[in-house]
Amino acid sequence: MTDQATPATAQAPATRVLRVLLVDDHPLFREGLAAAIDLDDAFTVVAQADSGEQALTEADRTTPDLTVMDLGLPGLSGIETTRRLLGTHPDTKVVVMTMSEDDDNLLAAMRAGARGYLLKGAVREEILRALHTVGQGGAVFSPHMAGRLSRLFAAFGSTPAKEAFPTLTGREREILDLLAAGLSYRQIAQRLFLADKTVRNHVGSIFAKLQVHDRAAAIVRARDAGLGHQQEPT
Known part of the structure; x- marks a missing residue:
């Protein structure tokens, strides 16, 4: 009786879990968002920050794949934090999540390098869908902001000062x-x-x-x- 080799079972390569940094100065919102994101096996929240300065420190420490960024931060603004973060960590992708529906902030966030812009009223499914899209190299905006963005692009370049200094x-x-x-x-x-x-x-x-x-x-x-x-x- 001859031994027969057992055929090896092909295994699909494991999907890399994306590392997420959360930046928001409201601890209850930040903790709730962290809990929601951690329920998705595609992500792990590796750090949280309540200011722009702390966000830059945590980014240096954890090298996140994705950063969820509030705009209304104390001290260094979310726009400037995004710009500096991408200057030192160009491989991370920033999704802005804010209460602001202001056109100036939307354009400034894009100019700073953000790949997504969501309002804080977004439901969990919309947030996770956005993170998946941006994590895979896409860009995403809430339906309401996407409509405004298309109108703004038609007049892009007409308000450089507003874009540079949204605050x-x-x-x-x-x-x-x-x-x-x-x-x-x-x-x-x-x-x-x-x-x-x-x-x-x-x-x-x-x-x-x-x-x-x-x-x-x-x-x-x-x-x-x-x-x-x-x-x-x-």
Whole structure:
């Protein structure tokens, strides 16, 4: 009686589990989202962060495949965090998840490199579907935001300052534009019919939102975004 070799059974290669970093400053929302994502065997939540700075630290430590990013973070904004994160970890894919339906934030998130934009009212199935799509190299937006995105693309490039500085108000962008053109605080106040103190208050808010410490740094950021073409009054 001769021995017969048992044929080997072919096994499909195991699917790699995608590592997820969650960035949101609301702990209850973040924990609930982590629990929902961890129920899907395709993902594992490897880290959580409640600020942009912590997100960058955790990304360095865990090298996530996917990052779910809130925009309204304390300190470093979600847009800037996304930009810096992708600068140091270009292989990660960012899905923005936010309460904001603002067009400026949508465009700014895309310019920063986000591959998806979901509203926080999305149900679990929609979130997981989005993570699967983005994890496989696609891009995804909630149905409501996709419609707005198509309209925005038609006018893309018409609002560079809004895209570059989504956290600034219209008045703050106007003042930053005049600063970049070389006008003094008093000249800006005269141009906009504002009190000098009001202009200085707006400038302080601009510095805080842009995370710069002086006028020169703010002007550099503004001119990089295409501002500063106003002519100083004679």
